[in-house]
Amino acid sequence: MTNFGFDFAPDVRPLAARMRPTSLDNYLGQSHILSKGSVLYKAITSGKCHSLILWGPPGVGKTTLAELIAKYAQAEFIKLSAVSAGIKDIKDAVLEAKSRLAQSGQRTLLFVDEVHRFNKSQQDAFLPHIEDGTFTFIGATTENPSFALNNAILSRARVYTLKSLTISELKTTIEQALSLDVQLKNQNVGIADAEIELLAKAANGDARKALNLLEQAVDLSFDPEAGQCLITQAVLQHVLPSHLSSYDNKGDLYYDLISAFHKSVRGSSPDAALYWYCKILAGGGDALYVARRLLAIATEDIGNADPRAMQVALNAWDIYHRVGPSEGERAIAQATLYLASAPKSNAVYMAFNQAKQDAKNDPNYPVPEHLRNAPTALMKEMGFGAEYRYAHNEPGAFAAGESYLPEDISGRQYYFPSDRGLEKQIQEKLSYLAQQNANSKNKRYD
Structure with a gap:
């Protein structure tokens, strides 16, 4: 068995185990x-x-x-x-x-x-x-x-x-191992600050990973004839590629990345949204999950401020299935940038949630008679459908003053369009129609 310069029985435990702190004052992070x-x-x-x-x-x-x-x-x-x-x-x-x-x-x-x-x-x-x-x-x-x-x-x-260790804390972890571990000292490890920083960054906040990477670099670079190790960037190229960022798709990091992506799109930051999308892909994430999230964003955070957002997201999903991941991932990237850049409104989201809650909790208000279907003579005799005003026969295809809600809640409003994107025009139209309704009521009372 080659001795490699050791004059003692080496500790066979991994470096990370040998470097476990023995007091709280030596505990990093x-x-x-x-x-x-x-x-x-x-x-x-x-x-x-x-x-x-x-x-x-x-x-x-x-x-x-x-x-x-x-x-x-x-x-x-x-x-x-x-x-x-x-x-x-x-x-x-x-x-x-x-x-x-x-x-x-x-x-x-x-x-x-x-x-x-x-x-x-x-x-x-x-x-x-x-x-x-x-x-x-x-x-x-x-x-x-x-x-x-x-x-x-x-x-x-x-x-x-407990939080991931910072780059500074990981560099300290590596430096302590180099200066304190007997086996590393006996191998005369040479490594510059730049390479230490590369190891620290590749560890992604994980002290054990940082020490494992250092140990692998030492094993790859040890020269038995010279009795030393020289860890260069060339050596690290063989160590680091297998340690790309990844995540467990059932773990918290997965959901953190998705959350960061969604909030970046909602916050109209196309650069951040694209970055988090690429982090998800780099970690082995499913591009179609992102596509599904874009569809949710289209209705939750954009809505009628830009109705095209929904179609853009659907098209990206369709393109992925038609042409495969390579070009499909790019289509989802395009949709990501479009939705992040689009005007934002949660008016649809808020209106729908409130209407669902009211529909569940309100009394069972009867459908007003003029809105009821009347397929039989008896129903017509009972007044169903009577006095219903066919909107297309009214000026501007709008029956001013007509009410379509139960009488007890006839003034209730759910949808409040924003002043952004297409919703600004919708807001202006609904304000105009509301004024028409008000004018109709005033005429009725005159």
Whole structure:
């Protein structure tokens, strides 16, 4: 076996495992909840931390924080992964914690990684033991706890949100590894600030990923004859392409990107809308999902300010199916830019929602007799359809003064066109018709 210059048995753990901080003061990131003097910092360092849920993306320090909490509390650390553990594993952990508490008085911290993968019955199995203090419970999840966890768990464990690490924090993570890890120091790693920054940016806020990328770069660049590593941009080209941005289409990042896209179109920012669309594509997202969202935007945020928006979005969807993804994605990009640039109005959206609510909650007002259908002689004798004024026979094809709502709500208005785009003309027309109605009523009373 080639020694590669090592004069000791190398630690076979991955670099990310070797670099786990052993104290809270060496823990990078999460200053919003772990700054010195914060409530959580004081609770951890005093060894009195409560049960909690750590919610955040991969590689931000959820497992490390749980291990540190156990260390400060002088508690035994038991780790379960919801990916592989079942009810039996939970029961075994409970029995172990109870036995330890009874025999030595030592507390147990039970850490459940990917806790959102447990079903309701598995989550419920923890509840009595959290209640009676058998163990301190810490769950880690990348999914929104509001949707992924039972309310019973959430009521017993405080949720803390962990954020992706900044570029600066990731650079510090890499620099610390280079200066502190014995194996890296023995390999004489040479790397410039520019390459460190490239690694930090490629990690996308994930400290574990940053260290894994660094370790891969070291493995690729190590020269056994020279006994050193020189990490250049040429080396990184072999390491970084496989780490393009991606997202789980069932995870929060997926919905965050879609939300950013929708809000950019609504906010009339074509550049931002195009950027978020491309981020979705770069992450392996479905262009047709974006096309469907554009159709929703056309009616929710544009409406009659530009009715063509609906057709443009439909056409983009149709083009995608006719010509395939390559040209189809471009058609959706064109629709994105059109809708982002279009005048905006939510008047249709607001009118429809209010009318739906009223139709559901109002009394069952009868249809006014003059609006009722009268297909039989009896119905005509009962007055159905009587006095109905055929609009096309009226001046301007408008029966001024006619009411089409039940009498009790005859003055109700739902649609308030904006003063933008085509709706400005619609607004002017409806104002004119309203004046015609008013004039008709005035004539009636004269």
